[in-house]
Amino acid sequence: MRKSIVGLLGLGMILGMGLRAEVEGAVATNAPAVGAPSSNAKVRDPALSKLRYDMIMGQLDAGGDLLLVANLDGLIKGGVEGIVKPIMAMGKGRTDSQAIIDCVAKIPGFLDKNGFYALQGFGMSVVPRADGLNTVKCFVARDPAAAGLPLWRAMVGTNPKVIECSDFLPADTELARTGTAEWRSLWKLIRAGVVEIGTPETAAAFDKQLAMLTTNMGVNLDKVFDSCSGESFFSVQLSRTATIELTGMAGNGPVTMPQPSFLLGVAVLDNTLVTSLEAALAKSGMMVVTNEGELTGVKTLNLPIPLPIPLQPSYAVFSNVFLFGSTPAVVSEGIKAFQTKGGLTATAQFKKAFEGLPTQNNGIEYMSARFMNTFSEVQKAYMCPQGEADAVMSGVMKQMLSYRQDMQSAMVIQNRKSGVLTIGNSSVGGKEMIASLMMAPVGMMAAMAIPSFMKAKTHSAQNACINNLRQLEAAKEQWALAGKKNQGDAVVESEVLQYVRGNKMPICPQGGHYTLNAIGENCECSIPGHKLAD
Secondary structure: OOOOHHHHHHHHHHHHHHHHHHHHHHHHHHOOOOOOOOOOOOOOOHHHHHHHHHHHHOOOOOOOOEEEEEEOOOHHHHHHHHHHHHHHHHHOOOHHHHHHHHHHHHHHHHHHHOOHHHEEEEEEEEEEOOOOOEEEEEEEEEOHHHOOOHHHHHHHOOOOEOOHHHHHOOOOEEEEEEEOOOHHHHHHHHHHHHHHHOOHHHHHHHHHHHHHHHHHHOOOHHHHHHOEEEEEEEEEEEEEEEEEEEOOOOOOOOEEEEEEEEEEEEEEOOOHHHHHHHHHHHHHOOOEEEOOHHHOOOEEEOOOOOOOOOOOOEEEEEOOEEEEEOOHHHHHHHHHHHHHOOOHHHOHHHHHHOOOOOOOEOOEEEEOHHHHHHHHHHHHHHHOOOOHHHHHHHHHHHHHHHOOOOOOEEEEEEEEOOEEEEEEEEOOOHHHHHHHHHHHHHHHHHHHHHHHHHHHHHHHHHHHHHHHHHHHHHHHHHHHHHHOOOOOOOOOHHHHHHHOHHHOOOOOOOOOOEEOOOOOOOOEEOOOOOEOOO
16 A cells, blocks of 8 residues: 555655655754865755645644654755756757657656655654554645646545445455546656657657557557546455465465455446447457356456466456456456445444544545455564474564454545545554665565575485485385396385385475385485486
């Protein structure tokens, strides 16, 4: 979720850059003069800084566990200039790169015109509540004049409203994001960027590809995006009755979890989107099955993909909303939820989570404790190795992942003239947020190191197992020679083991089972990849 508390890593990076810019500016302004002033010193306007601080603070709550205000004015512009200027300098006077230089020179103007430079500041406050949750407010301050520019319309839309798409969320939804972002504005921004930044040849090539898409697949992207009316949602459901089993890391048993599904929806003005989809499917030769009975109106793509998670991509259009889900059942459940108004928004859990929050908004972000607990258990199964040799690492990993237990949040996004406010409640407090920011680099390093470690460990176990197979094969050969056996003769395991050290079957490091097979056939292990070369 784009602005939720769960996504603190990206937010931490932004805040880190913003705070650094603020500190550098303060040092440049307040440091005592020693000799001539530096040409790089940036003189700040204290009055403007105070005005921006007051504006951001007006959207936050004081007196809690965490209060942060960062002046980010000029951050994006400075970052872009830091990239553009060196490129321009390197290409100066080089005729072979003039086209690239011309394109790069247009980037700052294009970004400025479309609202990329409008970011002015960021603020966050976290105040504990009596029920154990925390009131969280995040405010992205923006130049008011940029509120209607393409970037901001593409990200959050325009004025807050009651989002009707929310009624399509099934009752067993555990993760959801709704919004009023304008897809058509995003597409127009992309098209304008190709024309205004690229060369005439680039623009012509882009138009040619779009024309080929229309001719070959029957999809006109301009018409598709124009047909989207500005509401959309994405959700993940966890079944209350059905479960699936996932195979964990080597050494771990299977993980039982609620059967998941996903559903997304886009409000449309007409049937252009579904007609384009069906034209593309027909051109590709993919079969579409029309369901009957309770699933009438839902169409399913015939994709026989063997996965542990049920996947039968299905779609439907109902009440001017295009629905696409992982199974026909979840699409049908979404339609029923809208018809009966008995989906997620009608549950006591949802009503309690969003109690007192604005019903007119530009989107919600919802995550239940059940979703995060399930996610954490799956992570542990795949990231925490088992066995005595791995006990220390497993303990460390479980401790790192345990902070997510029972994590939940319910946030509402509002697009205001001066910026974007995200307000709601979360089980994560100020202390946990700071801890998450501090742990983020450790988590990133662990995510990079653990797969390499496990790969090396698996390779070592594989080599040890192959050595066991070689010993067994040598024992078979000695037994066959002593007993004058021929190719294809069956072996007697107890007799063969007399030629193995210890007179017993060796043990595969990963718990595989050995089969001796007949004379002339290699011994085998039940673990895939543990085999002798032919």
